[in-house]
Amino acid sequence: MTMTKQLPPYPRFGECISALAGAIDANKAGSDVGRLAREGDFDWRRLDMVIAEVLVDNSATVIGDIAHQIFARWVSSVRSAYTHLVLGVSLDALGRNEALPVLVEHFFAPFGGQLLLQVSAELPGPDLQRLLADSEQPLRVTFEWLDGAVGGPVEKLLYPGSTGSARFEQEKVRKWRTGTDIPSAQSIKLFYRKLVECWKPIPACPVWLLIASALSRLERQWPGSLRSLMLLQARGIASPSRPVEDVLSELVVRAGQAWPELAQAGCYLWHDLRRTSAKQPGDRDRTWQQIEALEQLAKRLDPEGHTAYHYSWMKGRWHALSGQYQEALPHYKQAFEQACYRAGHQIKDIVSEASCLSAFLPKERVFLKQLKHVGIVLGLYRKPEAGTVLEDWELDQLALQLPVEFPACGRFVECQQDLTDEPIQGWLFLDRDAISKMKPDLKAPSRVRAVHSADGQVRRWPQLRLFASFGLFEQVQALLDAGASVDDLDSSNASPLLCAIQHAEQTGRCEVLDLLLVHPHQPATINALTQRKRLTPLMCAIDLGLPDVVAALVEQNADVEQRALTDNQSPLYYLVTQLSGRVNPTQMLCTLTARMMQEPDSVLKDTLRRFGVGLAGAFGSNTTALGSHQELAIAVAKAMVDRHVSRHSVSKLMRIAAILLEAGAKPNATHRYPVPGRTPLMLAAESDLPELLDLMIQRGGDPLMPDAHGQDSWQIARAFHSRRVLSYLSQRYR
Incomplete structure (x- = not known):
């Protein structure tokens, strides 16, 4: 990390990655590490790829699976904490020279110490107290530990003899020991390969050699003592004694007083x-x-x-x-x-x-x-x-x-x-009466029609999709008779069928939907995913709550495992949430109200953006309006629950579940959100739905399968006090 006044006070992510890649001698050829360090975050995908390929995958070629098991998770946690810091404390009175020493002492070094503690807990290795002591050479300490493991100087074991190549290799290792030279990642890999050939595998060997080499390189780049700062963490001493945010804020205040x-x-x-x-x-x-x-x-x-x-x-x-x-x-x-x-x-x-x-x-x-x-x-x-x-x-x-x-x-x-x-694109205010008076163009049944909103906006939709979205039976019938294609999608990937399902859900009228369902659709149309809200006809049909509509879609090759909606749910998982809300409306109300009052997570922010909730702001993160009007928030949540209960019946939702399962829906399919690794079966256990749980177990549902936190359906049911599910499981598996 070169300290130059033209650089921002916080090192960019690319700079941090470049410094770490240099420390572990990762191969940066062909990557964008240099450009990310110079230009900043020009492409979020490249940043993720560089972390995965340059840092994690490169180190994995030397140290094996521990790169993914420990190192990747550590990099992710450091990145998350650093993002929070960069967004939290303004350094508008500081340069890189003032900020970097504080960041190294109070942020980067403690995180480095945490990594060494994690590795030490997983793998035998050199004593951390000695490895991090200022008076010791990291590589010397590591080789002395390795000497103890093999029963003598390791270089003599691997390269016996005193002349020729043996002498050359021994001398090379001795220079590593003294810190005169630092082994490259490739040299460590070859050294360990030789150890396996001449002795036996010691998986911790390349790990600690890479760590010792990285510590040596970092201390050459940084004038202060990184290891002494890491040593505080290794000793279990609270380091830093104060949060880095407080130290930086005080530094900014002092600088600004000038x-x-x-x-x-x-x-x-x-x-x-x-x-x-x-x-x-x-x-x-x-x-x-x-x-x-x-x-x-x-x-x-x-x-x-x-x-x-x-x-x-x-x-x-x-x-x-x-x-x-x-x-x-x-x-x-x-x-x-x-x-x-x-x-x-x-x-x-x-x-x-x-x-x-x-x-x-x-x-x-x-x-x-x-x-x-x-x-x-x-x-x-x-x-x-x-x-x-x-x-x-x-x-x-x-x-x-x-x-x-x-x-x-x-x-x-x-x-x-x-x-x-000025016309602002967004919400459309369309006059239903004006649309209903439009005559379908039967000579060109697949014609795209321009629709003008009250505020001057223009949208262009296939006319079959246009009339279907307003439930205009006669126009839809006439177009179908004239040969209009049911597979014509609009620019957002919405089909006439999806629009008809939405109209039926909003109004309760299914005439146009029934008319479209009898016409064969291409599988691509049945499974088309809209761009903004990520809707599919099958998900909308589950919202509608009519088993015959779901069955008709399945008969036309609807994919019962296609993920949709802003949180990437499978149809079966979504069905469980719908049934849970119908069976437990009080719990649904509590959950909705709590979500309205709390800071939204990344998925909810994205949902608010995609559904055009204007008060949520550009990032979908602003919930202050609801938080400051709690009575309104509760009223909105209650109206949503009342509508859900009035629209759905338990028996129909259970029939939909049976249709999905019979068509191959997977009760053990894992989901990332809201809990990583959760399955439809686990959600049924959480929601205390024993009848649905039984249906899914009959179709291969595994109540012993764990989620990402190691919790199976039994444990989840206990945690949520799902008495009926626990009673069912006890009787079935006693």
Whole structure:
């Protein structure tokens, strides 16, 4: 990690990976490690691939399975903690030279000590007290441990003799012992291969040699004593004595005290630039003058530009509050570049505001993709399931957030442009009466029709899908008679059949659905997954709750194992959740209410975004509106439960379960969410549904199969006090 003032105070993820890869001598040829270190998070997929391939897979060629069992999990935990730190503490008064020593002492070194403790608990090896002592050479300590394991100097065992190649190899190992040379990863691999040939396998050998080599390389790069800091962790001493967040925050405060003029003036300016506060006549010109004056003062007091992102951001927000969105964006681009790995939690606001502006403006997708990549790396967005980083629906979702980010009440009085004057993509307000008066084009039955909404938006849908979504029986019948294809999908991958199922679920009217079901569909249509909400006809049919509809879809080759919805549920798993809510409505109400009140996880954030919940913000993370109106949240949850109970019957949901199981649905299929490794069978045990549990056991359900936490259906039933399931299991397996 080279300490240079031009670098952000927090080392980028790419820099951290590069330093760690160098320490373990990982092969970086052909990877993007260097580019990630220089440019930052230009592609979230490359970052994940580099971690997997350069760090984990490379080390696995030397140390074996422990690379995946311990090292990969450790890297993941460090990355998670570092993300939390980078997003938590703003270092807008510090440079790399001031921040890095604190990070090494209070973050990186303690995590390194934790890794050594984990390895030591799993594998025999050298004494950690000696390995990490300043007075010792890590490689010497490791070779002395290995000498004890083989009963003498290991180099003499492997390379007997005193001349020629034997003497050369012995001398090479002696240089490793003294730390004169550090063995490469390839040398360690070859050395261990020789040990296995001449002695016997000692799986811990390459692990500790790689660790000792890494410690030696790191100490050559870092002037301080890393091992003494790790030693505190190895001894079980609370290290660091204070959280790294507190140490960094105090350092920022002390550094900022050198610029009181900047801090005070900046505080006043940010108050005047609040996005939601009313502005007075003249505020626009006065505020711009103050921004420019503050920026000039900063150039004199802060020549290294630690605080520069504030002034770029202020200018961007000033233009946005003036209705000058195109002019605002260059300033946001500059603020974003200056703020990455510096601005702490403020980077979330910069990314949010810049994303909404970019989505609203034409031809700004390149910058929007850049923002999305960084947002994914920092955990602001869920990692996409598909290959593309930015989907078309996200443009609508983010553009809709622009009037939420910059509401009319907070704009400058002098602002002439109003967002309501511009068409914003998103919610469609369609006139049902106008649609019902449209005549189907029977000469071109597969024609795509333009649909105009009340706010000026235009959507183009195949006319069969259009009329099916409004339940217009006569138009649908006429088009089918004219040869319209039931397999024509719209741009979001929705079919006429899916739209008809949704209409039936909303209105209770199934005439159009029944009409479409008698027509053969291609399997690709039956299993088509919509882009935004990730719906399939089968999942919507389970929502509808009619067994005959589910049976008809299965007869037309619906895939009963296809994962769908924003949390990737299988149809059987989703059926269990529906039945659980019907049997236990009180529990369903408690669960819904609790979710509304708590901080949403990454899956729920993604769900809120995909379903266009405007108040949830650009990241789907804002639940303050519900939290501050608890009575409203409870009322919404209760209405959802009441509707669920009135729409479904236990007997029909049980029949749907039987249809899915008979068609091959797997009761032991594992899911990642909400609990890793959970299966439909486990969910039935949790929900105290013995009849459904019995159906699934008859179809191969295994009550002894554990989830990712080692809990089987018996243990889950006990934990959730599922008395009926426990009684059933006891009688069946006694």
